[in-house]
Amino acid sequence: MDFRLRPARDLGLAPGERLRSHAREAGLGSLALRSLWRGGVGAYLRLAHRLEVTGQQNLPAGPPFILVANHCSHLDTLALGSILHGEAGRRAHALAAGDVFFRTGATALFAAYAVNALPVWRKRTKAGEIAMLRERLVEDRLVYILFPEGTRSRDGAMAPFQPGIGTLVAGLPVPVVPCRLEGCHAAWPADRRLPRPGKIRLTIGRPLDFAGLPNARAGWVEAASACEAAVRALG
Amino acid sequence: MSTAFAHPVTVWIVGATLGLLLLAAAVIGLLSVTGRASPLLRRELWLRLGSWCILLPLMLGPVLLGRVWTIGAVTLLGLACLREYDRATGLFREYLIVGVVVLGILLVNFAALDHWYGFFTALWPLTVGVIAIASLPLDRPAGYVQRTALGIFAFMLFGAGLAHLGYMANDPGYRPIVLLLLTAVALNDVAAFTFGKLIGGRKLLPATSPNKTLSGALGALVTTSVVVALLAGAIFAGTPMGHPALLLLFGAIVSIAGQCGDLMLSSIKRDLGIKDMGVLLPGHGGVLDRFNSLLLVAPAAFHFIGYYVGFGLAGPTRLITGG
Structure with a gap:
């Protein structure tokens, strides 16, 4: 028997740097804060949006896995996060736009501690960052919540998926679960400051497997297309 | 104030500490003015002195303020030490064990606050026992000795051991x-x-x-x-x-x-x-x-x-x- 001592991946980072780091790992304090937030969000979604979930049986038994969905509202992340419980809930990270959620210290604090988000810097994500996200997905057995359209739809219609999802998952034995959200655009479109009550439906599809795809451009595009088709098919 | 400084040794220690800080500031100031230390060394020295200027009031202040403040400060110090230790050793991934250690630190400092020596000493074997069984329901024997040992070590150092400093305030x-x-x-x-x-x-x-x-x-x-x-x-x-x-x-x-x-x-x-x-x-x-x-x-x-x-x-x- 050997001890395997693994210091936190974010050890030695200054507080601000740590908030924005892909290496950020949550401790008991973060977990307690997030549990409070998740409890509040769950109650809000039930009361204000009468969230209806179908296909819950399609969720893998445990991490790692990735949830992908269409994106037209900030409610999307909250709704997808609310269906994860136990280990999957504790290990879930939303991949969120760095220029929106991690721009100031206050938003970064909120994104990191409440949503447990990791920043994605659109159009300037470095190869090392993708490698770290892939490594952590498998080694730390994480769950990523991801919207491959890259931004919120302004009219509610689904845009083509970017190949970014493929770079995370091509060649890895990690299931990708397609999800379809309806009602989020009406409840909280991108041009409104605050949400309004309204029914939200979430349909969870069967997991997709991209372990056999090459981790190269062709594999990334194929994975993104397959995810897009699976999400469209749920509509 | 008169109670805080009732003993001459308290006055001597606080006076000597303040004197040393002023002396250090004067020496570093002199080094800066005469340019006898490299900019890097000067920056390092000012940084250290700055840290001390924040740390010392945080360390000495609660002791001077009173019993409850002292025990409160020792509790916070124990929790801060635990956070660093659990992130460095990887124990932080074991939420159950860390939770028990946090509870143990809070309880042992509560026993100090209550001035209940029986409970204060009982918490050592009791907390160790709970740490040893906390992760059993996970049914994950791999890594059992590591997580239990790290948890017990943490409680010994930052809970049972450090809390003696607060208990003195009784x-x-x-x-x-x-x-x-x-x-x-x-x-x-x-x-x-x-x-x-x-x-x-x-x-x-x-x-x-x-x-x-x-x-x-x-x-x-x-x-x-x-x-x-x-x-x-x-x-x-x-x-x-x-x-x-x-x-x-x-x-x-x-x-x-x-x-x-x-x-x-x-x-x-x-x-x-x-x-x-x-x-x-x-x-x-x-x-x-x-x-x-x-x-x-x-x-x-x-x-x-x-x-x-x-x-x-x-x-x-x-x-x-x-x-």
């Missing part, structure tokens, strides 16, 4: 004793560093801590023993501990326990392959890098004084729980 005359311990471990570090630089020579334990020398360790032992014995002589005059040999032995225990605490943390860091435990205190590293010496000194000094004099034996007990 004695009406605690202020000079606690202040003496807080400053003596700092003096111990400075003396070891200074003697090591001045005399040099054989390394103490080169694989554990390459910068420490035998001359530094012995120099610190002599300096700290004498200074602690002199100040403790003023505190414990007329008590069974007032004998010069006992006072010197007390000083030696403070010095040796302090140096061992330092070496213990060095061993942890070497084993993990990291340089500092954290980044909270610019110029120092983490909270543990600063307070490592205190971890073993607190219980050792408590039980030494307890054997000869005792803490708060005449005062009321179980202040919160009654009975």
Whole structure:
């Protein structure tokens, strides 16, 4: 028997740097804060949006896995996060736009501690960052919540998926679960400051497997297309 | 205010500490003005002094303010040390174990606040027992010994051990004793560093801590023993501990326990392959890098004084729980 001592991946980072780091790992304090937030969000979604979930049986038994969905509202992340419980809930990270959620210290604090988000810097994500996200997905057995359209739809219609999802998952034995959200655009479109009550439906599809795809451009595009088709098919 | 500074040793220690800070500021200022130190060294020195200017009020302030403040500060210090330790060792991924250790730290400090020595001592075996069984329901035997051992080690150092410092505050005359311990471990570090630089020579334990020398360790032992014995002589005059040999032995225990605490943390860091435990205190590293010496000194000094004099034996007990 050997001890395997693994210091936190974010050890030695200054507080601000740590908030924005892909290496950020949550401790008991973060977990307690997030549990409070998740409890509040769950109650809000039930009361204000009468969230209806179908296909819950399609969720893998445990991490790692990735949830992908269409994106037209900030409610999307909250709704997808609310269906994860136990280990999957504790290990879930939303991949969120760095220029929106991690721009100031206050938003970064909120994104990191409440949503447990990791920043994605659109159009300037470095190869090392993708490698770290892939490594952590498998080694730390994480769950990523991801919207491959890259931004919120302004009219509610689904845009083509970017190949970014493929770079995370091509060649890895990690299931990708397609999800379809309806009602989020009406409840909280991108041009409104605050949400309004309204029914939200979430349909969870069967997991997709991209372990056999090459981790190269062709594999990334194929994975993104397959995810897009699976999400469209749920509509 | 008059109570806080009732004992002359309290006045001496606070006065000497403030004097040293002013002297350090003057020396660094002089170095800056005359340009005798490189900009990098000057920056490092100002950073360290700045950290001390924030740390010292946080350390000495609660002790001067009163019993509840002292125990509160020791609780926060224990939790801050645990956070650094669990992130450095990886224990933080074991939420259940960390949760039990946090609960143990809160309870043992509550026992100090309640002035309930029976519960204070009972919490050591009880918490260790709960740490040992906490992760059983996970049905994950792989890594059991590691997570349980790390949890027990953490509770011993930052809970059961460190809480002795807060428990001392149940004695009406605690202020000079606690202040003496807080400053003596700092003096111990400075003396070891200074003697090591001045005399040099054989390394103490080169694989554990390459910068420490035998001359530094012995120099610190002599300096700290004498200074602690002199100040403790003023505190414990007329008590069974007032004998010069006992006072010197007390000083030696403070010095040796302090140096061992330092070496213990060095061993942890070497084993993990990291340089500092954290980044909270610019110029120092983490909270543990600063307070490592205190971890073993607190219980050792408590039980030494307890054997000869005792803490708060005449005062009321179980202040919160009654009975």
